[in-house]
Amino acid sequence: MTSVQNLIKRLFPHKIITHRLSDLHNQLLQQSIDKNDIFLSIEKENKSRQFCCLSIEELLRLFECCPTTERTLYESISINKPVRTYIDFEYLIDKNLNIQNHYIGPMCCLKVLYYFLNAPDDTINTVERYTENILKQFLVLEASTTEKISYHFINVNPSILFESISSLGIFIKAIIRFLLLAIVKHKCAMFNMDIPIEQFNNASNLINQLAPFIHTLRNHCRQCNTSIPYVSIADIAYLLVQNRGNEWTLAIDTNVYSKNQQFRLFNCVKYGKNNPLVPSTTFPFHYQLEYSSHNLLKKSLITFMEDDHIPKVYLNGDKFDINLSSISNRITTFSYNLININLTNQHIIPLTFSKPSTNVSKSRTPQNLIHFNKINHLNSSVKDIQLFLNFVENIVTSEPSYQGYVHTCVRGIYNKDLLFFNIAEKLHEHELATKYPPFDPLKFEQFFVNFRTTDSTLIHLIDQIKSSTVFTLDTESILIPYQLNKPALIQFQIILSESFSSVVLIEMCHLPRAYEHTLTLVKQFFQTLFNADKNIFIWGDSRELHNFCSYNLFTCDQLDLCNPIDLQNEFKTHWNKQHPHQPTTSASINYSELACELSQWLDKCRTTSSFDIGLDRTLYHFNSAEIEHYQSLIRYAVYDFLSMQQIILKLKLIEHQESNINPSNEIITATLNDLTDMARDDDQHDLPTTNNFEPISPADIQADSTPKRQQTLTKAERRPIHNRTSILKQRKRYYKNEIIISNIDRRFTIKQIKGIIKSYSVPYSAVKFSTSSTTRKQSVHIGIRSPSQLNDYQHQIDHLFTTSHYNRFINHQQTYRSSSKR
Numbered sequence: 001m002t003s004v005q006n007l008i009k010r011l012f013p014h015k016i017i018t019h020r021l022s023d024l025h026n027q028l029l030q031q032s033i034d035k036n037d038i039f040l041s042i043e044k045e046n047k048s049r050q051f052c053c054l055s056i057e058e059l060l061r062l063f064e065c066c067p068t069t070e071r072t073l074y075e076s077i078s079i080n081k082p083v084r085t086y087i088d089f090e091y092l093i094d095k096n097l098n099i100q101n102h103y104i105g106p107m108c109c110l111k112v113l114y115y116f117l118n119a120p121d122d123t124i125n126t127v128e129r130y131t132e133n134i135l136k137q138f139l140v141l142e143a144s145t146t147e148k149i150s151y152h153f154i155n156v157n158p159s160i161l162f163e164s165i166s167s168l169g170i171f172i173k174a175i176i177r178f179l180l181l182a183i184v185k186h187k188c189a190m191f192n193m194d195i196p197i198e199q200f201n202n203a204s205n206l207i208n209q210l211a212p213f214i215h216t217l218r219n220h221c222r223q224c225n226t227s228i229p230y231v232s233i234a235d236i237a238y239l240l241v242q243n244r245g246n247e248w249t250l251a252i253d254t255n256v257y258s259k260n261q262q263f264r265l266f267n268c269v270k271y272g273k274n275n276p277l278v279p280s281t282t283f284p285f286h287y288q289l290e291y292s293s294h295n296l297l298k299k300s301l302i303t304f305m306e307d308d309h310i311p312k313v314y315l316n317g318d319k320f321d322i323n324l325s326s327i328s329n330r331i332t333t334f335s336y337n338l339i340n341i342n343l344t345n346q347h348i349i350p351l352t353f354s355k356p357s358t359n360v361s362k363s364r365t366p367q368n369l370i371h372f373n374k375i376n377h378l379n380s381s382v383k384d385i386q387l388f389l390n391f392v393e394n395i396v397t398s399e400p401s402y403q404g405y406v407h408t409c410v411r412g413i414y415n416k417d418l419l420f421f422n423i424a425e426k427l428h429e430h431e432l433a434t435k436y437p438p439f440d441p442l443k444f445e446q447f448f449v450n451f452r453t454t455d456s457t458l459i460h461l462i463d464q465i466k467s468s469t470v471f472t473l474d475t476e477s478i479l480i481p482y483q484l485n486k487p488a489l490i491q492f493q494i495i496l497s498e499s500f501s502s503v504v505l506i507e508m509c510h511l512p513r514a515y516e517h518t519l520t521l522v523k524q525f526f527q528t529l530f531n532a533d534k535n536i537f538i539w540g541d542s543r544e545l546h547n548f549c550s551y552n553l554f555t556c557d558q559l560d561l562c563n564p565i566d567l568q569n570e571f572k573t574h575w576n577k578q579h580p581h582q583p584t585t586s587a588s589i590n591y592s593e594l595a596c597e598l599s600q601w602l603d604k605c606r607t608t609s610s611f612d613i614g615l616d617r618t619l620y621h622f623n624s625a626e627i628e629h630y631q632s633l634i635r636y637a638v639y640d641f642l643s644m645q646q647i648i649l650k651l652k653l654i655e656h657q658e659s660n661i662n663p664s665n666e667i668i669t670a671t672l673n674d675l676t677d678m679a680r681d682d683d684q685h686d687l688p689t690t691n692n693f694e695p696i697s698p699a700d701i702q703a704d705s706t707p708k709r710q711q712t713l714t715k716a717e718r719r720p721i722h723n724r725t726s727i728l729k730q731r732k733r734y735y736k737n738e739i740i741i742s743n744i745d746r747r748f749t750i751k752q753i754k755g756i757i758k759s760y761s762v763p764y765s766a767v768k769f770s771t772s773s774t775t776r777k778q779s780v781h782i783g784i785r786s787p788s789q790l791n792d793y794q795h796q797i798d799h800l801f802t803t804s805h806y807n808r809f810i811n812h813q814q815t816y817r818s819s820s821k822r
Contacts, residue, residue, distance in 0.1 A: 004062075019620065024051045035081075036055075037053050038059055040053070048620070059297070063297060077165050080164060082303070083168055085155040085158065085162065087172070089109055091243075092148050095241070117160060137155060137156070139153075139279065141277045141278060159310070177206075188221060191233075207248050210248075217237035220234075263302055264277050266297045436599055437600055441638075441643075442500070443499060451510055451511060455517060461502065470495045472642075474644070475548065476637060484547070487548045492504040492506065501645065527558065531561060534562060534563060535565060536563065537564075537644055537648060539641070540568050735765075735781065741780050742779045743777045743778070753780060762797060767782055
């Protein structure tokens with residue numbers, strides 16, 4: 001648990017902290033919460049998050065008690081709450097070296113926002129006064145470094161709000177389209193481009209068309225003015241930047257308007273970083289000196305509104321409108337502001353709101369029609385679904401020979417503007433599920449490889465690889481719209497005999513740290529595997545493994561050494577021989593063919609799930625609902641490639657094989673090198689580790705019994721291994737109840753810390769240092785013998801071992817020594 005989580009628990013003992021935002025919402029439904037309560041996201045190691053809800057008074061108190069370097073806090077923006085206008089503006093410096101003045105783009109963005117969010121004011125006739133008005137309304141927070149320009153623009157004194165984050169997102173995208181078209185339509189001596197604008201309703205297409213001219217626009221179009229006061233075409237061109245892949249994109253991040261978006265709080269940091277989001281000195285807020293830090297925090301919150309009488313912009317059909325019901329003098333105050341709202345409406349992409357065509361074939365007979373109102377899986381509450389449902393239904397039922405239906409519809413995870421319709425063939429899956437029994441795998445035991453995996457488990461698996469020559473391998477990746485899939489999971493099977501195997505799930509997003517010995521063993525695992533004498537069956541092209549080389553566990557050269565066998569091709573050849581009347585000619589195999597061949601049905605509904613969330617139960621704490629979901633993901637991931645083993649046996653692609661690793665009552669838990677390393681450190685003890693040597697049976701994929709294996713070793717070889725096992729068990733007991741004190745002074749020694757703990761009468765069992773791989777800060781772990789008084793002991797000593805404490809400690813020691821000499 002992070003320091004900020006500990007602090008929340010200490011300050012507000014009854015507050016709920018959950019691993020998922022939906023769980024927090026569900027639990028708060030039974031409580032009365034204020035509309036201005038703030039939903040917080042707490043960033044932890046590995047980019048994972050936890051969630052809680054605080055009142056504004058509780059949040060201010062938390063800020064008072066929590067150091068800036070430990071405030072890894074974000075505001076979780078509800079999709080149903082009114083929001084202020086905000087912008088996330090950032091780009092990489094080394095990818096945009098031709099930008100000499102890094103203030104042009106941010107200032108242009110502020111001017112554009114001010115223009116669209118306020119009524120025209122003819123009294124402002126200089127750029128200085130215009131800028132002054134902007135900085136009275138917008139708070140600019142900055143977290144720029146030598147590597148990246150990073151600003152947050154927040155409309156802290158707004159004239160209008162937005163009814164929801166999605167409305168704001170569409171509004172910002174309409175403004176962006178207005179700016180891009182302003183560039184395209186303008187003509188000058190240096191730029192005269194003819195683009196059929198109707199073909200480029202999408203911002204990405206417009207940016208791609210403008211990319212070759214961006215440097216020209218910046219350098220030669222400074223006098224080409226726009227309808228926005230004091231904004232030139234050259235200024236707008238500074239909003240277009242290059243990303244890590246050297247592709248042109250926007251410095252304005254439009255992904256921050258998605259559902260349950262998390263926006264970093266004022267004066268907070270990202271985990272492992274030390275660049276808090278603070279008020280910009282380049283764009284100083286006009287009232288900054290008049291506001292305390294607490295007031296600036298209140299002002300910067302996106303969903304916290306002290307004044308509820310501000311008009312709100314909302315989507316009325318396919319255009320924006322303003323709800324003026326909360327103010328008294330509507331006409332005089334906002335009559336001009338509607339001009340700029342209407343200007344924005346002209347640049348909302350029409351296709352977003354258009355009704356689907358109903359011009360479809362009339363040749364279908366009534367008995368061929370599908371009754372869509374009987375679909376139980378379809379969530380009609382998904383926004384915009386009704387706009388497209390008829391259109392999609394007409395497509396999937398237009399061909400009489402194919403009877404399709406809309407099975408589910410969900411909004412995109414990363415791009416919330418996308419709707420994903422899951423189309424299924426009518427009754428086909430149901431027919432297979434009723435015709436064949438569910439998949440029944442052969443016996444296996446399951447292992448996870450992640451940062452919790454012990455060295456002994458990896459040594460055991462390496463020995464199994466050495467003893468076998470036949471393996472199956474599969475991978476799972478995460479679908480990311482408009483980007484390459486993210487490699488997430490490697491599933492690996494060591495076939496020890498025809499009826500027994502070991503299954504290994506390698507969680508690529510939860511690997512050990514680079515400096516840990518465990519990672520070296522993971523690399524050795526792959527080095528042992530990828531050899532010419534190993535037959536590795538893969539379903540499809542082995543090149544999919546090349547995407548996983550980015551994790552540096554193995555190289556493309558190592559992959560070239562192994563002997564991959566495309567099982568899909570083998571099965572296709574076999575199927576065509578056995579079923580010449582219905583050959584398979586497509587690139588992939590239909591699952592009905594596999595079901596027919598195995599006489600078993602494997603459910604594939606989890607194919608596109610999030611396999612990067614950490615499947616091992618020992619990684620994080622899960623509630624019962626989460627455990628059930630994770631078990632279903634594990635079951636799919638394991639069964640998906642265990643079916644390959646049965647296909648291999650069915651096609652008789654391997655000879656009879658028995659492993660030379662025999663069951664035993666003791667696990668191999670260490671090597672002689674481990675024992676040598678351990679002997680060097682008499683005082684320090686390992687942190688408790690979790691042995692995820694986890695056997696699985698077909699009946700219970702999460703069984704807790706642990707069959708253990710061992711190579712045939714001599715008595716002399718087993719003795720140090722037995723000793724190591726005993727010591728590891730002892731250390732695990734030592735740290736069963738522990739106190740962790742973070743960010744201690746590195747000059748303290750173990751001996752000094754033990755002496756100080758004794759002086760406070762705290763009964764300890766062991767003491768150990770650890771260093772964060774991200775912040776490089778040192779922590780001390782203290783095993784406590786009396787768990788019932790753990791909280792009391794923590795309050796006694798959690799303020800110790802800081803730099804100021806070390807200085808006092810040394811001065812006291814020196815004073816004591818000098819006085820004893822007299």
